[in-house]
Amino acid sequence: DAKTTQPPSMDCAEGRAANLPCNHSTISGNEYVYWYRQIHSQGPQYIIHGLKNNETNEMASLIITEDRKSSTLILPHATLRDTAVYYCIVRVGYSGGGADGLTFGKGTHLIIQP
Amino acid sequence: NAGVMQNPRHLVRRRGQEARLRCSPMKGHSHVYWYRQLPEEGLKFMVYLQKENIIDESGMPKERFSAEFPKEGPSILRIQQVVRGDSAAYFCASSRSRDRGQPFTYEQYFGPGTRLTVT
Numbered sequence: 278d279a280k281t282t283q284p285p286s287m288d289c290a291e292g293r294a295a296n297l298p299c300n301h302s303t304i305s306g307n308e309y310v311y312w313y314r315q316i317h318s319q320g321p322q323y324i325i326h327g328l329k330n331n332e333t334n335e336m337a338s339l340i341i342t343e344d345r346k347s348s349t350l351i352l353p354h355a356t357l358r359d360t361a362v363y364y365c366i367v368r369v370g371y372s373g374g375g376a377d378g379l380t381f382g383k384g385t386h387l388i389i390q391p
Numbered sequence: 392n393a394g395v396m397q398n399p400r401h402l403v404r405r406r407g408q409e410a411r412l413r414c415s416p417m418k419g420h421s422h423v424y425w426y427r428q429l430p431e432e433g434l435k436f437m438v439y440l441q442k443e444n445i446i447d448e449s450g451m452p453k454e455r456f457s458a459e460f461p462k463e464g465p466s467i468l469r470i471q472q473v474v475r476g477d478s479a480a481y482f483c484a485s486s487r488s489r490d491r492g493q494p495f496t497y498e499q500y501f502g503p504g505t506r507l508t509v510t
Contacts, residue, residue, distance in 0.1 A: 311498065315434075318480070318504075319503060319504070320395075320482050320484075320501035320502050320503050320504050321434065321482070321484075321501045322501065323498040323499065323500060323501075326498060377422075377424070377439050377446070377447060378424055378426070378436025378437075378438075378439055378447065378449075378450060379424075379426075379434075379436060379484075379499060380436065381426075381433045381434040381435075382433065383433060384433070
């Protein structure tokens with residue numbers, strides 16, 4: 278799986294959009310970008326994933342650059358409950374291709390300020 | 392639709408005892424993954440199982456750790472002769488089945504974890 282780089286921490290004011298960047302310059306054509314988050318002491322929570330098109334669901338939006346070397350997770354109206362560690366993970370999207378476990382890096386600790 | 396269930400949520404064992412952690416996947420999921428999170432560290436993949444099969448155990452310590460996912464019942468992560476360094480949060484995740492060789496994007500859903508403390 279390709280390596281990802283994220284800032285260690287970010288602050289965002291409550292009610293504003295939180296934009297979390299991720300660099301994955303060595304991503305290959307069959308690798309997807311996944312975002313998970315872990316709220317303190319809880320199990321990780323899946324947020325969103327994408328291959329090359331921008332994606333949106335009820336939780337967030339994912340913007341992937343045209344060259345796919347970076348992406349941004351957008352939480353449109355951050356609340357205090359969005360304070361968590363956010364993980365950007367790149368992985369192959371074909372079964373039987375090896376380990377299927379997710380590789381979690383250090384992530385970005387997003388702190389929503391009241 | 393119940394999520395991934397893990398029990399117990401907290402487990403205290405003395406050094407040398409055995410720890411058994413249980414995981415029931417989401418309804419309709421037949422793939423189970425175990426992860427460990429040591430204090431102040433990130434999540435590390437341990438093992439990936441399907442019903443009655445271990446698919447990938449590349450992250451499992453070579454000794455004292457074993458996992459199973461029987462045809463009936465929950466997946467079990469077993470740690471024999473626990474030591475203080477085994478104290479950690481153990482998370483289980485599940486995902487749906489997929490056709491071999493076909494593109495998959497089946498995200499993993501995590502349980503609340505079992506916090507193991509070895510005294």
